[in-house]
Amino acid sequence: MKLNRTNLEQHLDHLYDAIVVGGGAGGLSAGIYLQRFRLSSLIIDKGKARSFWMQALHNYLGLSPDTSGRQLLQQGKQHYSALAGNFLEGYVEAVTEEENTFTVRIKVGRQNSRYVMFQSKYLIVASGIIDHLLPLDDMQNVYDYAGYNLHVCMVCDGYEMTDKLCGFFAGSEASIEEMVFNLSWFTPRITIFTHGLFEVSGQMRSQLQEYGYRLVETPIQKFLGENHQMTGVELIDGSVIELETGLISMGSRYHNTYLKGIDLEMKGGNLITDKMGRTSHPRIFAIGNLKVGLNQVVVAAGDGALAATQIWREIRKDTGPRKWQENLKILA
Amino acid sequence: MKLNRTNLEQHLDHLYDAIVVGGGAGGLSAGIYLQRFRLSSLIIDKGKARSFWMQALHNYLGLSPDTSGRQLLQQGKQHYSALAGNFLEGYVEAVTEEENTFTVRIKVGRQNSRYVMFQSKYLIVASGIIDHLLPLDDMQNVYDYAGYNLHVCMVCDGYEMTDKLCGFFAGSEASIEEMVFNLSWFTPRITIFTHGLFEVSGQMRSQLQEYGYRLVETPIQKFLGENHQMTGVELIDGSVIELETGLISMGSRYHNTYLKGIDLEMKGGNLITDKMGRTSHPRIFAIGNLKVGLNQVVVAAGDGALAATQIWREIRKDTGPRKWQENLKILA
Numbered sequence: 332m333k334l335n336r337t338n339l340e341q342h343l344d345h346l347y348d349a350i351v352v353g354g355g356a357g358g359l360s361a362g363i364y365l366q367r368f369r370l371s372s373l374i375i376d377k378g379k380a381r382s383f384w385m386q387a388l389h390n391y392l393g394l395s396p397d398t399s400g401r402q403l404l405q406q407g408k409q410h411y412s413a414l415a416g417n418f419l420e421g422y423v424e425a426v427t428e429e430e431n432t433f434t435v436r437i438k439v440g441r442q443n444s445r446y447v448m449f450q451s452k453y454l455i456v457a458s459g460i461i462d463h464l465l466p467l468d469d470m471q472n473v474y475d476y477a478g479y480n481l482h483v484c485m486v487c488d489g490y491e492m493t494d495k496l497c498g499f500f501a502g503s504e505a506s507i508e509e510m511v512f513n514l515s516w517f518t519p520r521i522t523i524f525t526h527g528l529f530e531v532s533g534q535m536r537s538q539l540q541e542y543g544y545r546l547v548e549t550p551i552q553k554f555l556g557e558n559h560q561m562t563g564v565e566l567i568d569g570s571v572i573e574l575e576t577g578l579i580s581m582g583s584r585y586h587n588t589y590l591k592g593i594d595l596e597m598k599g600g601n602l603i604t605d606k607m608g609r610t611s612h613p614r615i616f617a618i619g620n621l622k623v624g625l626n627q628v629v630v631a632a633g634d635g636a637l638a639a640t641q642i643w644r645e646i647r648k649d650t651g652p653r654k655w656q657e658n659l660k661i662l663a
Numbered sequence: 664m665k666l667n668r669t670n671l672e673q674h675l676d677h678l679y680d681a682i683v684v685g686g687g688a689g690g691l692s693a694g695i696y697l698q699r700f701r702l703s704s705l706i707i708d709k710g711k712a713r714s715f716w717m718q719a720l721h722n723y724l725g726l727s728p729d730t731s732g733r734q735l736l737q738q739g740k741q742h743y744s745a746l747a748g749n750f751l752e753g754y755v756e757a758v759t760e761e762e763n764t765f766t767v768r769i770k771v772g773r774q775n776s777r778y779v780m781f782q783s784k785y786l787i788v789a790s791g792i793i794d795h796l797l798p799l800d801d802m803q804n805v806y807d808y809a810g811y812n813l814h815v816c817m818v819c820d821g822y823e824m825t826d827k828l829c830g831f832f833a834g835s836e837a838s839i840e841e842m843v844f845n846l847s848w849f850t851p852r853i854t855i856f857t858h859g860l861f862e863v864s865g866q867m868r869s870q871l872q873e874y875g876y877r878l879v880e881t882p883i884q885k886f887l888g889e890n891h892q893m894t895g896v897e898l899i900d901g902s903v904i905e906l907e908t909g910l911i912s913m914g915s916r917y918h919n920t921y922l923k924g925i926d927l928e929m930k931g932g933n934l935i936t937d938k939m940g941r942t943s944h945p946r947i948f949a950i951g952n953l954k955v956g957l958n959q960v961v962v963a964a965g966d967g968a969l970a971a972t973q974i975w976r977e978i979r980k981d982t983g984p985r986k987w988q989e990n991l992k993i994l995a
Contacts, residue, residue: 640959
């Protein structure tokens with residue numbers, strides 16, 4: 332059921348088998364599996380998973396390519412709720428551990444916030460990443476196009492950019508190095524925008540020149556376009572550069588600050604896991620974008636199934652088999 | 664496009680980037696990703712993937728729980744076809760390798776079969792497993808209920824069996840050992856049927872007795888029920904045992920005989936892979952039920968995304984970045 336300020340109390344003293352931090356694709360898939368394993372679970376979601384912004388998933392097996400991320404999440408929440416899973420909108424502030432039990436401190440409500448604690452045996456961290464978008468004075472101008480023809484994921488949407496005039500919005504020289512030459516697989520018609528945020532080295536300049544990619548260092552005033560279709564950018568000097576699509580690659584922030592009290596093995600900001608999603612802590616599993624691997628919705632959904640299944644195996648083993656009591660009585 | 668006997672010829676001399684053996688969930692997901700990476704791919708499908716038999720997927724994020732496996736596969740085929748992927752109904756007989764190219768020999772058509780060869784740089788093996796079902800004289804009687812309330816996958820459908828009178832159809836003592844005590848997590852009301860196929864040890868008999876599980880060794884004549892709902896079994900001695908659900912665990916056969924000429928690392932019949940699905944052969948990837956891991960539709964779909972992405976990375980690296988030729992001309 333959906334928990335809220337008014338019905339929270341009756342659930343506070345329950346020890347959940349697993350608390351899932353994050354109600355995106357990975358968290359919801361884990362929740363569905365946990366409930367179907369007859370385990371008790373609570374998903375805590377701050378809202379607006381990365382997939383929430385996707386206007387069309389394009390590459391998720393089983394769904395029509397024009398299905399939005401929002402629809403996927405909506406369907407997943409209904410599915411989880413029909414299995415009697417508990418769902419709470421809130422922000423996880425901290426996790427502590429004592430005697431094999433996790434205590435999760437949650438802020439509920441943005442205004443007049445209330446702080447509550449829930450406890451669980453296992454923890455699934457599925458809180459993902461938040462992309463840095465182009466920092467403009469009018470951020471609404473970015474949201475107007477993000478997820479439409481202004482993309483944040485090359486693996487997801489490279490195909491949509493095929494041979495189009497493409498703006499690449501970089502956050503650092505490293506992001507140019509890492510992404511632009513790969514992006515050219517889909518389209519070589521690339522204009523790189525630094526927004527004046529960093530210096531570009533001489534070596535990089537000549538490399539870009541060699542491949543014919545344009546470099547624009549004047550900051551951007553705003554995106555141009557209509558009906559969520561970006562058609563170019565206007566720079567602060569008033570000049571206009573025509574574009575047909577864009578890729579924002581300005582880095583991202585992991586939503587994992589609540590784990591800071593727990594020592595977990597990382598690799599470049601990502602949690603290291605085994606094949607079932609277990610981190611270096613035996614009762615913490617990481618799925619989706621937080622873990623080392625490919626950031627794809629369908630992979631996160633698979634991750635959720637794996638982590639939930641491993642947790643079930645362990646709890647099942649601890650519990651032992653059930654006897655058929657009625658039949659034993661008949662036999663006695 | 665869908666290839667068939669009449670349009671095969673024009674594709675025979677094409678060197679595909681990847682050939683995918685198997686058009687189940689894993690293979691279709693891989694195909695969708697490959698096409699979106701602007702690679703050329705061919706899926707070869709013998710028909711009737713394991714998910715084809717699932718009347719309700721129950722646990723696939725994004726799809727209503729009553730969606731059938733058949734609907735998922737249908738949607739996946741449409742999706743792949745809309746991306747201009749090539750799909751051929753046929754049976755892969757053998758794969759050989761020469762100078763970094765695979766040659767795949769395919770039997771097309773069950774009658775008046777034709778044999779054709781296709782070539783590729785990479786191979787994705789996604790041909791899965793075929794469950795052994797209860798060997799009855801009238802196999803139609805098994806198919807009437809399989810995928811409805813007669814299940815083959817405990818992780819998938821254990822929830823549906825919760826506290827029901829459950830028949831466990833075993834193929835060996837090992838399958839009892841492995842599955843029955845775990846099945847009791849969902850329901851302890853278990854009757855084990857050996858169908859007279861194997862002897863049960865004294866030790867196992869007393870273990871089953873201790874837990875109150877019934878053991879039936881008389882062979883089964885047929886399943887009883889109507890409208891695809893199995894209600895019990897009739898034994899060859901005419902006696903009837905009432906049931907509400909069933910789990911068939913008689914083993915399975917890997918569809919991988921076509922790989923026999925290639926030396927691949929295995930673990931108990933499954934291919935060993937790395938996190939991206941690569942086998943011990945650098946250009947052969949395994950996804951879904953053929954590889955070591957959990958046999959779940961959503962995991963296979965994730966596997967497909969991973970394998971396709973890794974193949975793209977390698978082909979992209981071999982090809983190198985593209986230049987923006989028109990812009991270079993302007994600059995020159």
